[in-house]
Amino acid sequence: MDMAETLEKTYPKVVEGQIQGHDYVTLKIYANCSRIHRELPIYKHLGKIQSNHSGPQCLRMLLDSFEVTGPHGQHICLVHQPLGMSLYELKIRARGKVFSKDVLRPAVRQLLAAICNRITFSWELVISPCSLSMKRMNLPRKVVADRTIYLSRPLPFTFGPPVLCDLGEARLGYEEYQDDIMPDVYRAPEVILGMKWGYKVDIWNVAMVGEYDNAYHLAQMVAVLGPPPLDFLKHSTNSLKYWDENGTWRGLAPIPDISLEKLEQRLTGDDKERFLHFVRQMLCWVPEERPTAGEAIFDPWLMEGLFDSNDG
Numbered sequence: 137m138d139m140a141e142t143l144e145k146t147y148p149k150v151v152e153g154q155i156q157g158h159d160y161v162t163l164k165i166y167a168n169c170s171r172i173h174r175e176l177p178i179y180k181h182l183g184k185i186q187s188n189h190s191g192p193q194c195l196r197m198l199l200d201s202f203e204v205t206g207p208h209g210q211h212i213c214l215v216h217q218p219l220g221m222s223l224y225e226l227k228i229r230a231r232g233k234v235f236s237k238d239v240l241r242p243a244v245r246q247l248l249a250a251i252c253n254r255i256t257f258s259w260e261l262v263i264s265p266c267s268l269s270m271k272r273m274n275l276p277r278k279v280v281a282d283r284t285i286y287l288s289r290p291l292p293f294t295f296g297p298p299v300l301c302d303l304g305e306a307r308l309g310y311e312e313y314q315d316d317i318m319p320d321v322y323r324a325p326e327v328i329l330g331m332k333w334g335y336k337v338d339i340w341n342v343a344m345v346g347e348y349d350n351a352y353h354l355a356q357m358v359a360v361l362g363p364p365p366l367d368f369l370k371h372s373t374n375s376l377k378y379w380d381e382n383g384t385w386r387g388l389a390p391i392p393d394i395s396l397e398k399l400e401q402r403l404t405g406d407d408k409e410r411f412l413h414f415v416r417q418m419l420c421w422v423p424e425e426r427p428t429a430g431e432a433i434f435d436p437w438l439m440e441g442l443f444d445s446n447d448g
Contacts, residue, residue: 161199164214165206173212175304176201194250196301206283216301223298234402237411241438243298244342248433250300251338307335325357325364325421329372336423339432343418351389354378357421358385359394364421410437 166173179198200215223243227233235243276287305317312332318324324340326333328350358364366383369375379385396412403411414437420426432438 160218162216162218164216165204166212166214167208174306175302176212176214178303178306178308179214181308194246194297194299195303196299219299219301220296221293229293237403237407238441241441245433245438245442246298247300247342248429248438251335252429252433320353323353324423325354326371326423328353329369329378330374331372334423336426336428339418339426339429340423342432343415349389351378355385355389355391356394357419359392360396360399361419361421368421407437410440414438 166175176198179201182195183198196216196219198214198216202213202215203210204213205211223235226239227235230236230239278285278287307313307317312334314330314332317327317333317337318341322341324333324337327337363383363385364379369379369383377386378388385391396415397408400408400412414432414435417427417435418432
């Protein structure tokens with residue numbers, strides 16, 4: 137019996153990718169060997185929130201959940217509405233693989249609205265909704281001993297507001313944490329250096345800078361932001377690997393000859409200055425100096441064109 141047949145017997149509403157009412161759904165299946173299952177508790181918490189805040193409308197919500205017995209034991213399954221391509225996939229197809237400001241502004245506004253809920257996310261934005269027309273039986277597949285593996289297909293262009301999804305690394309409340317979070321490219325300096333961190337790491341995420349190696353990642357931050365304050369470095373002994381006791385860079389990676397002005401080559405004049413001001417306020421070494429999501433969303437550059445029908 138393959139996983140699809142197991143799901144159909146365990147959860148009768150799921151048949152050929154549809155639920156009652158003939159609505160398409162997406163199933164996210166957690167392997168039972170996963171160390172921690174954070175996502176379902178986060179969704180249960182969000183489902184209890186009674187608020188007029190716009191944030192929940194910017195999140196991919198949970199329709200249902202259940203457990204299924206399949207290969208290697210019990211697996212948690214999450215039922216979501218289907219979505220289209222991610223912003224990363226959209227960026228790959230964009231001219232020059234760079235977003236225009238008319239795409240970037242509404243996407244960032246939507247993201248900031250989502251994280252105003254004070255839940256820290258390891259996030260991915262996707263474009264919703266997506267009309268799915270393919271049947272499971274039409275997909276190429278590989279049959280192995282205890283399951284059938286179906287080939288994923290690239291998603292077509294889709295239209296609609298972006299939503300925040302993949303809450304497997306979300307955290308609740310104002311508590312400070314000290315464990316790893318985020319894909320490497322999005323990691324804030326306090327995460328790289330093993331310091332305690334809070335929801336302000338998401339403000340850094342929005343700016344999306346960095347390389348994968350920690351030393352090169354930090355070297356790029358120094359090039360763009362200047363050297364970090366010595367008081368900030370004293371919060372972590374890990375910083376002594378990269379800076380000495382006086383805050384001097386040890387040179388584990390060369391400081392590149394870059395700046396925000398050099399990196400931004402598409403905008404000009406006042407438009408470029410307003411955009412760089414928006415980015416700089418989020419790219420701060422000290423988390424407390426970063427704006428909240430609620431403050432950043434009202435930045436003049438980000439608000440520009442909000443009521444223009446041509447903006448998103």
